[in-house]
Amino acid sequence: MNDICEAIIFNTFNTYIFLNSFGKNFRVQIFGQSHGEYVGCTIDGCPAGVPLIINEFLPDLERRKPGAKGTTPRKEDDIPEIISGVFKGHTSGAPITILFKNNNTRSEDYEKKQEVPRPGHADFVARKKFNGFEDYRGGGHFSGRLTVAIVAAGVVAKKCIVHNGHNDISIAANIIEIGGESDLDKGLHKAIDAKDSIGGIVSCTVKNLPVGLGEPFFNSVESLISHAVFSIPAVKGIEFGAGFSAAKMFGSDHNDAIIDKEGKTATNNAGGITGGITNGNDLVFRIVVKPTASTPKEQQTLNIASGNIEPFSVKGRHDLCIALRVPVILEAVTAMVLADLLMEA
Numbered sequence: 001m002n003d004i005c006e007a008i009i010f011n012t013f014n015t016y017i018f019l020n021s022f023g024k025n026f027r028v029q030i031f032g033q034s035h036g037e038y039v040g041c042t043i044d045g046c047p048a049g050v051p052l053i054i055n056e057f058l059p060d061l062e063r064r065k066p067g068a069k070g071t072t073p074r075k076e077d078d079i080p081e082i083i084s085g086v087f088k089g090h091t092s093g094a095p096i097t098i099l100f101k102n103n104n105t106r107s108e109d110y111e112k113k114q115e116v117p118r119p120g121h122a123d124f125v126a127r128k129k130f131n132g133f134e135d136y137r138g139g140g141h142f143s144g145r146l147t148v149a150i151v152a153a154g155v156v157a158k159k160c161i162v163h164n165g166h167n168d169i170s171i172a173a174n175i176i177e178i179g180g181e182s183d184l185d186k187g188l189h190k191a192i193d194a195k196d197s198i199g200g201i202v203s204c205t206v207k208n209l210p211v212g213l214g215e216p217f218f219n220s221v222e223s224l225i226s227h228a229v230f231s232i233p234a235v236k237g238i239e240f241g242a243g244f245s246a247a248k249m250f251g252s253d254h255n256d257a258i259i260d261k262e263g264k265t266a267t268n269n270a271g272g273i274t275g276g277i278t279n280g281n282d283l284v285f286r287i288v289v290k291p292t293a294s295t296p297k298e299q300q301t302l303n304i305a306s307g308n309i310e311p312f313s314v315k316g317r318h319d320l321c322i323a324l325r326v327p328v329i330l331e332a333v334t335a336m337v338l339a340d341l342l343m344e345a
Helices: 002-016 058-064 107-114 123-129 137-142 144-163 184-194 221-229 243-248 327-342
Strands: 027-032 038-044 081-084 096-101 170-178 200-207 235-240 283-289 299-303 308-312
Touching: 027 144, 038 144, 058 144, 058 327, 096 144, 123 137, 137 144, 144 327, 170 184, 170 327, 200 327, 221 235, 221 283, 221 327, 235 243
Parallel strands: none
Antiparallel strands: 027 038, 038 096, 081 096, 170 200, 200 283, 235 283, 299 308
């Protein structure tokens, strides 16, 4: 009995002590602040012998960069610096640490934030949680800037999936709606005309997954993906397959009829997951990305120093629509989950 109790205590501790980490077999830790010297990640569990060079990171990092209409003017080079875990172009089996230098910062834009927490941001809760010692510049550790490290970890995860013999698995995400419009430019112009920010919906599809990944209940594939997805700043919702529309359906309509011995189904309302386990069909899910909290539109907020509610407009450089830059980040966290699951399969 004591052995069982000790095992439970150890597993609980092992699960929750890594506050900025995710994963069991393929473990990712992120670190840094928006206006600190670096942001980065450390990846543990990547097997030795995986080919890995700087150029393989660049396509996904380029997809995350701003530049398109509706994205922030802040531009960083985002050239990854691998300082451990790679030797002669291959992973060595040691933890991989990747750094990204922060060069283009304007910290003076955030001086007033000490007294006036921005509506919709983590400013207020960060001050409470960390007793005023938080790095408030650019949102500090809460900033979307850290997603550059998540994208880098996703590149390594994709390489591990291939190394594990699953080079046919594909992960693709794209933005399907901005401001309720499937015409993305029209949705974006809603925000431009209103001089405000706007949200969107991003869809992700994974093809050629084997049957049997995941576990019932707490480690279901939906549970693990949802956990990772909500680590992306601004994500507020997720649905798999038919999602919330299933609430309006009859069971006979929602059920996916199995049509061959491989488990292929006539429809895919389950989104490729049954009982928490992959069923061999495409894994399909969609996420909701909220409007950027930093908006130039005047709002009301608390001035902590005076105790008064006062008008406030966010200054600085921000995305008009965060959802525009989310697809590659969504692919990255999905790859992290799948790499972790495939190491157990």
